Amino acid sequence: HHGLGQAQSCGSCGTQCGGACGTVGYGGGMACPTCDPYRYASVEALYMRREGIDNFTVARDFALDDLDFEWAPRITVGMVPDCVNGIEVGFTGVLDWESDMSISAVDGLSTLLIEDPAQPGTLGTFGFNAADEADAQRQIYESRFWSVEMNRTMMAWDVAKLLIGGRYIDFEEDFNYSTVNGANTGLLRNNAANRMIGLQVGADIYNPMGRFSSSYVRARAGGFLNIAEASVLVRNDASILANGSEESTELSGMFEFGTGVRYQLGELMAVRGGFEAWYLTGVATSEEQISSATVTPTFGRALIADDDVFFIGLTFGAELKY
Template sequence: MRQILNLTRLVVHTCARWTNGIQIAASASLLTMAATSSGLAQSMSQYPVSAATLSMGSAPVSSGVRSPIVDASFRHTQDKTSVKPASYVTDFTEQCYQEYCQGENACGPTGQGCNRCDIRWYTSFDALWLQRTGDKRFSLTSNFGFDDEFDFEFGGRYTAGRMMDCVNAYEFVYTGRYEWSRFRDVQGNDNIDNPFRVIDTQVPPAVPPLTDTVFDSADRHQQTWNAEMQSFEFNRRLWAWDAVSTLIGFRYLNYEEDYALVAQRSLPAPAATSAAYTDNIDNDLFGGQIGGDLFYVTSLKTSVSIKGKLGLFGNIASRDLTIYVNDAVTSRGGADETDLAGLIELGVFGHYQCTRSFRISGGYELWYLSEVATVPNQRPERFVLDEAGNLLFSGPGIRNNDEVLLHGFTAGLQLLY
């Protein structure tokens, strides 16, 4: 009986200890679960994730939408979370980008912060020494021509531009005014002639027919030939990386030539005769142009560049002719014609950057004008004598299919501010 009581007491004591162990384990499990839930809640506050991500056992991924843990009824099609790509752009840089790059200033940040484009205006002056070439043998005196070609003449190119941002600019350019001149004076003894010819319309005609003009059998001939040019441009220029710029714009170019031949002769006696023939040609070119500049940096302060422009214009060409005999106007004539003309402008330059905003340069340029009117390209004039013996033009016309080539050296400076 005693043994039975001892066995019963042992069983009860063992059960009590086992029950206490279960309670302690349960309490520990509850504490562990509470700590885990608290840590998970803190993680969710920093790394909001979708249930789909957690169920895959992946590391938390940053999301743009804060989503709570969902239950078993959640479907992937209901997941509205998003993942932003990795980026080094901070909120401050993004703010600068919105303000400067998409606002009034297209420079904006470059990844190193927020920088404005501080260049608003640019001005430049280029001194150009250009020569009008060609037509070396031209002369309206049969006995002699001009001694030499046109000289290199000085002219300026003035540019003023406004930077709307670091990419777009509008500029005004004036080039000129160029004046070239050639002169020749020759004296003889009733033996200086010219290529003009006369159609005798007198009734009855003279016997023998008159074929000479007052410019033939002269004692002296003076020839003067002048050429002038100036140009106005308004362009929109686009810059890219300080290495390339392109332009498109409107241009007006005026090219003129004036010629005068003065003759003096002593025959027929007793009255001396003087006469003058003038030919004035004007080309007004209106149209558009495209072009660009390409820069190549050779050192910290030096660079080279090439420039090109191509223009297509409508050319309004006009011609005015006048004959003076003994200082009195005896005949006038003229003609007008409109046609297409072209311009090619090329240049190569070297640059030295003195300071951040000041640069000097030098180079060589070539200009080619096509389909323009010039004095040498006109036909030798024919004249008629009316019944009173006056010398008149016989239907003067104009030819505007000639070419003009200009070339020369340039030196200039540019200021940015």
């Protein structure tokens, strides 16, 4: 068929079909090339860091260092049966960060934890009293992130991919503070877990720079129902000072922004690299759960899930389109 209908059907194919439409008008013209369905897969190496742990401590004499950058993959596979509308699934993770500091001292170590006024003498192992300070102490902070997603995609020519879909994010933290005082030991242990399920929208936009190269912007924004849980245990030698857990359902958000350069290596293969920043909001962190320093029987029990966490890093990847 010819005419306006032809122009519209050509436009819907875009350059994804592997050809131009030719002359289009109300008169004759070349037939629109038939669209070949295609599939794609990309594997990226993420080199990311969870920000904000630097100098966190519940000990008087030493603090935690910032977490290191860690590697993890991001794998995406998708198919586009009609050159415009498609579906893709993706997995990110597992990113696992840890900061571990320990100290031993002849002069004795003390804690920033405060005894319950109703129970004096309960934090002796931690070095609460100047006359009875600890011999060795250790703090370990661990943070883990992974996610899985499934999206409907829409390809706009060769310059943009728009998507909407569902995503599950698992973000969990553990903090351990242990102390040795003579023959006695003490422990503070906290776990904060966030299991987030919700919807996200996103776009990948490409801007040609040269014959084979382009710059890109990658953006994602999601709203989630966060089933958050926190548990705490404080033990001073044989005495349990606090032990319990709390769970609640909160609203949370995840926002991602990335930018970089993509280079086409041939018909099927491309490589790319760039910078990424993520912002996770409305989550429970170990850092926030134990910010209250007085160790009462309800210490660490009130679930606080309104913390914000930043992640920054670099990405390197390759993609295949066939």
